Amino acid sequence: MSDSKTYPIKQFSTHTPHIDEEKYLRMYQQSVQEPEKFWSRMAHEFIDWFEPWKTVKNVDYKTASIKWFEGGKLNVSYNCIDRHLKDKADHTAIIWEGDEPDQQRYISYQELHDEVCKMANALKSRGVKKGDRVCIYMPMIPEVGFAMLACARIGAIHSVVFGGFSPEALKSRILDSDCRVVITADAGVRGGKTVPLKANTDKALQHCPDVHSVFVVKHRLADIDWHAERDIDYNELKKEMESECPVETMDAEDPLFILYTSGSTGKPKGVLHTSGGYLLHVAMTHKYIFDYHDGDIYWCTADAGWITGHSYIFYGPLANGATTLVFEGVPSYPTPSRFWQVVDKHKVNIFYTAPTAIRALMAVGDDAVKSTSRKSLRLLGSVGEPINVEAWEWYYKVVGDERCPIVDTWWQTETGGILISPLPGATPLKPGSATRPFFGVQPAILDQDGNELDGKASGYLVMKDSWPGQMRSVYGDHDRFFQTYFSQYSGYYFTGDGANRDEDGYYWITGRVDDVLNVSGHRMGTAEVENALDLHPLVAESAVVGYPHDIKGQGIYAFVIFKNGVEFNDEIKQQLIDIITEEIGPIAKPDKIQWAPDLPKTRSGKIMRRILRKIAENQVDSIGDTSTLADPSVVQHLIDNRLH
Ligand code: ATP
Ligand code: MG
Numbered sequence: 001m002s003d004s005k006t007y008p009i010k011q012f013s014t015h016t017p018h019i020d021e022e023k024y025l026r027m028y029q030q031s032v033q034e035p036e037k038f039w040s041r042m043a044h045e046f047i048d049w050f051e052p053w054k055t056v057k058n059v060d061y062k063t064a065s066i067k068w069f070e071g072g073k074l075n076v077s078y079n080c081i082d083r084h085l086k087d088k089a090d091h092t093a094i095i096w097e098g099d100e101p102d103q104q105r106y107i108s109y110q111e112l113h114d115e116v117c118k119m120a121n122a123l124k125s126r127g128v129k130k131g132d133r134v135c136i137y138m139p140m141i142p143e144v145g146f147a148m149l150a151c152a153r154i155g156a157i158h159s160v161v162f163g164g165f166s167p168e169a170l171k172s173r174i175l176d177s178d179c180r181v182v183i184t185a186d187a188g189v190r191g192g193k194t195v196p197l198k199a200n201t202d203k204a205l206q207h208c209p210d211v212h213s214v215f216v217v218k219h220r221l222a223d224i225d226w227h228a229e230r231d232i233d234y235n236e237l238k239k240e241m242e243s244e245c246p247v248e249t250m251d252a253e254d255p256l257f258i259l260y261t262s263g264s265t266g267k268p269k270g271v272l273h274t275s276g277g278y279l280l281h282v283a284m285t286h287k288y289i290f291d292y293h294d295g296d297i298y299w300c301t302a303d304a305g306w307i308t309g310h311s312y313i314f315y316g317p318l319a320n321g322a323t324t325l326v327f328e329g330v331p332s333y334p335t336p337s338r339f340w341q342v343v344d345k346h347k348v349n350i351f352y353t354a355p356t357a358i359r360a361l362m363a364v365g366d367d368a369v370k371s372t373s374r375k376s377l378r379l380l381g382s383v384g385e386p387i388n389v390e391a392w393e394w395y396y397k398v399v400g401d402e403r404c405p406i407v408d409t410w411w412q413t414e415t416g417g418i419l420i421s422p423l424p425g426a427t428p429l430k431p432g433s434a435t436r437p438f439f440g441v442q443p444a445i446l447d448q449d450g451n452e453l454d455g456k457a458s459g460y461l462v463m464k465d466s467w468p469g470q471m472r473s474v475y476g477d478h479d480r481f482f483q484t485y486f487s488q489y490s491g492y493y494f495t496g497d498g499a500n501r502d503e504d505g506y507y508w509i510t511g512r513v514d515d516v517l518n519v520s521g522h523r524m525g526t527a528e529v530e531n532a533l534d535l536h537p538l539v540a541e542s543a544v545v546g547y548p549h550d551i552k553g554q555g556i557y558a559f560v561i562f563k564n565g566v567e568f569n570d571e572i573k574q575q576l577i578d579i580i581t582e583e584i585g586p587i588a589k590p591d592k593i594q595w596a597p598d599l600p601k602t603r604s605g606k607i608m609r610r611i612l613r614k615i616a617e618n619q620v621d622s623i624g625d626t627s628t629l630a631d632p633s634v635v636q637h638l639i640d641n642r643l644h
Pocket of ligand 1: 261269307382383384385386387408409410411412413414434495496497509516523524525
C-alpha cells in the first residue's frame with residue numbers, strides 16, 4: 001500500500017476546479033475547528049430556506065440523538081426544482097436513456113416541475129398527507145424521480161424498493177414502514193428482459209391489507225391484472241391533475257425518506273434520513289467531489305433503489321440544477337459498448353459507476369471501449385466496494401484515456417452522502433484508496449479495544465463526530481439505531497468497515513467487519529440467504545459465505561445440512577434455488593451448494609465462518625486454529641467434499 005503508485009493532480013483543459021489542494025486543507029481545517037460557522041456558511045450557499053434555523057448542530061452520540069439546522073424551514077422539492085425555474089426552465093433536468101438504444105426522453109426543469117406537481121396532486125387526491133409513507137417500486141424511468149420529488153413536495157416520506165426485489169422482499173418493506181400507497185409500473189425491462197413489477201406488487205399486497213391505492217405508470221403496455229378498488233391508471237389520472245402544487249413547509253429535521261439496507265442480520269434496517277442536513281450534504285458533495293460545473297452532463301449508473309441513486313442521481317444533482325442522466329438498461333446490452341455509446345450520444349462529462357460493472361466490462365476486453373470516442377468525459381467515479389488496483393488502472397487508462405481523475409468514493413446508506421473521497425483538483429490519487437475525508441468528516445481508526453490509533457494504522461473505521469447527511473434513526477426502532485452504530489465504541493459512529501491509514505493520511509477501506517455478500521454490486525446479508533434456505537422443509541441448517549468471483553465480485557457458496565438421512569440430489573438443489581428466487585430474488589441464487597453433515601461450530605454454538613470462507617475460497621491450507629471447535633472432525637469432511 002505504501003509503495004503504491006501515486007497519480008498527480010491533473011489540470012483540466014476546460015476550467016479550473018472548484019477546490020485546489022491549498023483550499024481543501026484550509027476549508028477542511030475550518031470545517032472541523034469551527035463546524036458551526038462552516039456549516040452555517042454552506043447551508044446559506046447551497047440551500048434556499050423559507051426560515052433560518054435556530055441551532056446549526058445538536059448531536060449526542062451517547063444517546064444517538066442527531067439534529068442539524070433545527071427550526072430551519074425548507075422544502076427539498078422546491079430546492080431541486082422551483083428555484084431553478086427563474087433561469088433554467090428550459091434547461092434539461094433529466095435525460096432518460098431507455099433499455100434500447102433508440103429510446104430517449106429529455107425533461108426540462110419546467111417539465112419536471114409540472115410532472116412532479118401532477119404526481120403530488122394525485123397523491124393528495126388519494127389522501128396522502130405530510131408524514132405518510134409511500135412505497136415506490138419502479139423501473140429506471142423519469143417517473144421514479146417524479147414520485148420521489150412529489151413525496152418531498154407534500155411532506156410524505158418515500159420508501160423506494162429496488163425493482164429487482166421479489167414480492168416477499170417488497171411485502172416486508174411495505175409492512176415495516178406501514179406504507180398505504182404504492183407507486184409502481186406495469187412492468188420494467190432490463191437488458192431486453194421484462195420485470196413484472198405490477199404482478200410482483202399484486203403478490204406482495206396479498207399480505208398488505210392496509211394499502212388502499214396503487215398508482216400504475218403504464219410503461220410497457222404489459223398485460224396485467226387489475227384490482228379496480230385499489231389500482232389507479234396513473235397515465236389517466238394525470239390528465240385531470242393541475243400542474244401547480246404548493247410546497248409543504250418542512251422543518252430541517254422532518255423525515256425525507258426511508259431506505260432499507262441489505263440487512264446482514266436478517267431483518268433489513270429502515271434507514272431514516274431527514275430534509276435539511278441531507279440535502280446540504282448531497283448538494284455539496286455533488287458539486288465538489290464531482291467538480292460539477294454549470295452545463296455539465298452528469299451520469300450516475302446506480303439504481304434509484306439504492307442510496308447512490310437517491311443522493312447522486314436525483315437529490316444532489318437536481319439541487320445543483322444539473323442535467324442528470326437516468327439509464328434504464330444494463331452495461332452489456334445490446335453490446336458491452338453500451339455505457340460508452342451512451343456517453344458519446346449524450347456527451348457525458350462526469351461518469352459514476354461501481355467496481356462490479358468496471359470488472360465485468362474489463363473482462364470483455366478493450367475493443368468494446370476503444371471503438372467509442374469518450375472525448376466528452378472529464379471525471380470518473382467509483383462506489384460500492386473497494387476497487388481493486390487492476391480495475392482502477394483499467395478504468396483510468398482504457399476508459400478515461402489517462403485524462404480523467406477517478407474519485408473513489410467511500411460512503412454508506414447510513415451516511416447519506418460521500419464521506420471519504422478524492423477531490424479532483426486537490427488530491428493526488430492512489431489506486432485503491434478512497435484517500436481523504438470530505439469537509440467536516442472526522443474518521444478515526446480504532447483497535448479491538450476501542451483505542452484510537454495514530455498515524456499509519458489498521459483497524460475499525462469510525463467517525464468521531466456527526467456530519468449533516470448522517471442518518472437519524474432506524475425507522476420505528478431507535479434503540480436498534482443506537483445498538484447498531486453507537487454501542488460498540490462509546491462516543492463514536494461505528495461504520496462496520498475495516499480500514500488502513502497510510503503515512504500520507506490516506507484511507508484504504510478493507511471491507512466490512514461483519515458478513516455481507518456483495519454480488520454484482522447487490523448487497524445482501526448472509527443471514528438473509530440462510531433464512532431463505534432454512535425455509536425448505538428438509539433443511540436443518542445452512543451457512544452462506546462469499547468467495548471471490550471474477551465477474552460478480554463475490555459468488556455465493558452455501559453449506560446445507562439436511563434433516564436426518566436425507567440425501568442431496570438435483571431435485572432438492574433446484575427447490576433450494578427456487579426458494580431463494582422467491583424469497584429474495586434471482587440475484588441471491590447460490591453459485592455452489594455443498595451438502596454438509598455438520599457445520600464447524602464453537603462451543604457456544606456459533607458457526608465459525610472464517611473456516612467456511614477458507615473452504616469456499618479453496619484455501620484449505622490456511623484454515624488455521626480449529627481447537628475451539630466443538631467437533632473439529634467436521635472440518636475434514638467439508639474439505640474433502642468441497643466444490644471446485
Ligand atoms: P447493510 O448495512 O445492510 O449490511 P450494506 O452496507 O451492504 O448494507 P450500503 O450502505 O449500500 O449497504 O454499502 C455501504 C458499504 O459499501 C460500506 O460500508 C463499504 O463496506 C462498502 N463501500 C462503499 N463504497 C466503497 C468504496 N469506495 N470503497 C470501499 N468500500 C466501499
Ligand atoms: Mg452497511
